[in-house]
Amino acid sequence: MTARNLTIGPLARQTGCKVQTIRYYEEIGLLPPPARTAGNHRVYSPKHVSRLAFVRHSRELGFSLSEIRELLALVDEPDRDCRAVDQIANVHLADVEHKIARLSSLKKELQRMIMACGGGNIGDCRIIEAIAEHACER
Numbered sequence: 001m002t003a004r005n006l007t008i009g010p011l012a013r014q015t016g017c018k019v020q021t022i023r024y025y026e027e028i029g030l031l032p033p034p035a036r037t038a039g040n041h042r043v044y045s046p047k048h049v050s051r052l053a054f055v056r057h058s059r060e061l062g063f064s065l066s067e068i069r070e071l072l073a074l075v076d077e078p079d080r081d082c083r084a085v086d087q088i089a090n091v092h093l094a095d096v097e098h099k100i101a102r103l104s105s106l107k108k109e110l111q112r113m114i115m116a117c118g119g120g121n122i123g124d125c126r127i128i129e130a131i132a133e134h135a136c137e138r
Contacts, residue, residue, distance in 0.1 A: 004046055005035075011044045015052050022052065030055050030068060063092055
């Protein structure tokens, strides 16, 4: 093993990714299989580190594994036009905006329920009543 290559433990520490997650990403094809030592230990190259960092940051941005798979396929074709990447990012942005709108609506509903509660006994609690009424509407 060279100084540039890492086994899975140091790779996990360097990237902030759990060992199980790294193995999972290998299993589903987001990370290419690493080389193996004579003792059958995984040995990761700087390319693995870079790719894992890309996957991890993509996950932090909320991209799905499917979207990340598409992005990685495009990364592997550096001479391609980036319109496909723009399209993936725009679809994801629309999804994020939809989630923000839904969360904003949930926030307003919770604020309304809290403001309606005057304290007192649980049996008279407006929050419990509002949640129970909403559950019956479904």
